[in-house]
Amino acid sequence: xxxxxxxxxxxxxxxxxxxxxxxxxxxxxxxxxxxxxxxxxxxxxxxxxxxxxxxxxxxxxxxxxxxxxxxxxxxxxxxxxxxxxxxxxxxxxxxxxxxxxxxxxxxxxxxxxxxxxxxxxxxxxxxxxxxxxxxxxxxxxxxxxxxxxxxxxxxxxxxxxxxxxxxxxxxxxxxxxxxxxxxxxxxxxxxxxxxxxxxxxxxxxxxxxxxxxxxxxxxxxxxxxxxxxxxxxxxxxxxxxxxxxxxxxxxxxxxxxxxxxxxxxxxxxxxxxxxxxxxxxxxxxxxxxxxxxxxxxxxxxxxxxxxxxxxxxxx
Amino acid sequence: xxxxxxxxxxxxxxxxxxxxxxxxxxxxxxxxxxxxxxxxxxxxxxxxxxxxxxxxxxxxxxxxxxxxxxxxxxxxxxxxxxxxxxxxxxxxxxxxxxxxxxxxxxxxxxxxxxxxxxxxxxxxxxxxxxxxxxxxxxxxxxxxxxxxxxxxxxxxxxxxxxxxxxxxxxxxxxxxxxxxxxxxxxxxxxxxxxxxxxxxxxxxxxxxxxxxxxxxxxxxxxxxxxxxxxxxxxxxxxxxxxxxxxxxxxxxxxxxxxxxxxxxxxxxxxxxxxxxxxxxxxxxxxxxxxxxxxxxxxxxxxxxxxxxxxxxxxx
Numbered sequence: 001x002x003x004x005x006x007x008x009x010x011x012x013x014x015x016x017x018x019x020x021x022x023x024x025x026x027x028x029x030x031x032x033x034x035x036x037x038x039x040x041x042x043x044x045x046x047x048x049x050x051x052x053x054x055x056x057x058x059x060x061x062x063x064x065x066x067x068x069x070x071x072x073x074x075x076x077x078x079x080x081x082x083x084x085x086x087x088x089x090x091x092x093x094x095x096x097x098x099x100x101x102x103x104x105x106x107x108x109x110x111x112x113x114x115x116x117x118x119x120x121x122x123x124x125x126x127x128x129x130x131x132x133x134x135x136x137x138x139x140x141x142x143x144x145x146x147x148x149x150x151x152x153x154x155x156x157x158x159x160x161x162x163x164x165x166x167x168x169x170x171x172x173x174x175x176x177x178x179x180x181x182x183x184x185x186x187x188x189x190x191x192x193x194x195x196x197x198x199x200x201x202x203x204x205x206x207x208x209x210x211x212x213x214x215x216x217x218x219x220x221x222x223x224x225x226x227x228x229x230x231x232x233x234x235x236x237x238x239x240x241x242x243x244x245x246x247x248x249x250x251x252x253x254x255x256x257x258x259x260x261x262x263x264x265x266x267x268x269x270x271x272x273x274x275x276x277x278x279x280x281x282x283x284x285x286x287x288x289x290x291x292x293x294x295x296x297x298x299x300x301x302x303x304x305x306x307x308x309x310x311x312x313x314x315x
Numbered sequence: 316x317x318x319x320x321x322x323x324x325x326x327x328x329x330x331x332x333x334x335x336x337x338x339x340x341x342x343x344x345x346x347x348x349x350x351x352x353x354x355x356x357x358x359x360x361x362x363x364x365x366x367x368x369x370x371x372x373x374x375x376x377x378x379x380x381x382x383x384x385x386x387x388x389x390x391x392x393x394x395x396x397x398x399x400x401x402x403x404x405x406x407x408x409x410x411x412x413x414x415x416x417x418x419x420x421x422x423x424x425x426x427x428x429x430x431x432x433x434x435x436x437x438x439x440x441x442x443x444x445x446x447x448x449x450x451x452x453x454x455x456x457x458x459x460x461x462x463x464x465x466x467x468x469x470x471x472x473x474x475x476x477x478x479x480x481x482x483x484x485x486x487x488x489x490x491x492x493x494x495x496x497x498x499x500x501x502x503x504x505x506x507x508x509x510x511x512x513x514x515x516x517x518x519x520x521x522x523x524x525x526x527x528x529x530x531x532x533x534x535x536x537x538x539x540x541x542x543x544x545x546x547x548x549x550x551x552x553x554x555x556x557x558x559x560x561x562x563x564x565x566x567x568x569x570x571x572x573x574x575x576x577x578x579x580x581x582x583x584x585x586x587x588x589x590x591x592x593x594x595x596x597x598x599x600x601x602x603x604x605x606x607x608x609x610x611x612x613x614x615x616x617x618x619x620x621x622x623x624x625x626x627x628x629x630x
């Protein structure tokens with residue numbers, strides 16, 4: 001296990017700057033009044049390809065040697081990582097293969113192809129995915145960029161809270177969603193170095209609370225197939241993200257499906273931003289735990305904005 | 316007729332800065348590829364109260380003498396101006412009355428009340444509105460802040476393109492929606508001074524094309540009750556806005572209802588921002604007139620993001 005360092009974060013930021021947006025940090029008096037805290041929303045929904053994962057993916061892709069880059073990159077993901085790796089590989093002009101269950105939304109496959117990806121379909125099972133992915137890598141020699149359990153990816157995600165700190169200064173707390181733990185790990189990596197007194201909270205759906213239970217019991221618990229509207233947060237922790245979560249996270253807070261939908265709606269309605277359900281989990285947990293954040297300066301990572309606009313949960 | 320000057324814009328900016336957001340300017344490779352231009356989106360949907368009109372309203376409200384301020388402000392508007400004047404008056408802590416047709420959406424009336432406004436209902440006719448509004452002003456002595464035909468309001472709106480110019484530098488063109496002409500007039504006022512070679516285009520719905528016909532014939536034409544999804548753009552030009560439009564605008568471009576909806580959808584889908592239909596008209600006209608903007612650096616004013624999220628035109 002290679003644990004990325006803060007030097008890796010600095011190198012990542014320099015490497016990816018030409019390929020990512022410096023996303024804005026938005027504030028809202030309405031949200032402050034609602035929560036009793038002073039909230040700073042780091043809007044990675046406005047990031048390239050609509051998600052923070054453009055950072056980690058770009059760091060992995062642009063850190064490859066020319067020799068390796070020729071063979072391209074590969075991953076398995078039907079979500080934002082697949083999209084963002086396709087984006088980054090497209091920018092470097094190298095091959096990228098993404099293994100996707102054949103049942104994944106057609107629109108997501110089209111979007112990956114739009115960035116130049118070769119989309120390889122597998123059956124919707126772990127066995128099939130691993131088998132197909134192994135074939136893809138064996139044939140191409142592509143570099144496997146894991147969605148989160150990869151030091152290059154975590155160093156890339158860490159540039160997000162680095163920018164937040166540069167723009168806003170010291171925060172009392174930062175809250176980010178937790179799925180596999182890539183964004184939270186990056187947040188830990190940066191803040192432990194530049195602002196060690198800032199508390200880091202992870203926000204998770206009640207219906208996919210494997211990280212919460214892992215955190216409480218002290219080792220990784222991986223659920224089989226959790227069901228939540230926050231579909232980016234269904235995946236389990238892995239050794240590298242567990243390292244950061246277990247070492248630096250103050251607590252993991254939970255929100256119900258309805259609380260996530262309600263928070264998502266007010267983010268759209270009051271802040272005029274399109275956010276996916278996963279991005280609404282931090283706000284939902286802050287609304288639910290007002291006493292914990294009262295009077296504090298709190299950063300919130302809005303992780304992405306990719307969803308089907310024709311199927312909104314309040315319609 | 317008092318014509319605001321660039322000095323008024325500078326004064327307005329200093330006056331309103333504590334009460335408005337410095338809104339971000341977003342870019343999108345997708346939009347650039349789609350249009351063949353380099354587009355800079357000034358996101359006033361992310362402005363206080365969700366619309367650029369917070370600028371003009373704040374300039375009017377905070378420019379009042381203490382003596383006048385005690386009597387408050389009043390306007391007639393069921394749209395963003397009523398909301399933004401309520402916001403600004405609320406920030407100064409002075410009375411504000413807004414005359415609204417009783418048929419206007421309940422949500423809009425509630426939002427105005429949320430900022431502290433007294434909402435006075437009238438019948439949905441010009442006669443009733445004028446009569447009720449005259450009574451409100453006679454009783455309160457409130458200062459009438461017109462939604463756009465007011466030099467204080469135009470100087471306030473002008474701060475938007477001032478910021479755009481500060482952030483992005485010289486643009487070949489700026490495109491903004493046109494209804495009554497407040498934003499376009501402010502754009503003319505600023506750019507004629509700081510960047511006189513920048514062309515200014517107004518974008519208007521085909522189904523509410525009174526400004527277009529006025530521009531072509533050389534005097535104001537006011538339609539009675541145009542019907543368009545871009546409901547912020549139904550009002551006619553007035554003498555002060557006609558002054559700026561007739562003097563500084565290069566052309567007025569039209570878009571159909573479907574073109575507006577399509578442009579709105581891709582703004583949500585690709586840029587992850589909630590914009591109201593009026594805000595999508597500039598992009599719709601650029602997509603329709605690609606040859607006019609090919610290779611140019613073009614500013615687009617995204618005017619607002621206030622709409623009913625439960626009634627979207629693509630659902």
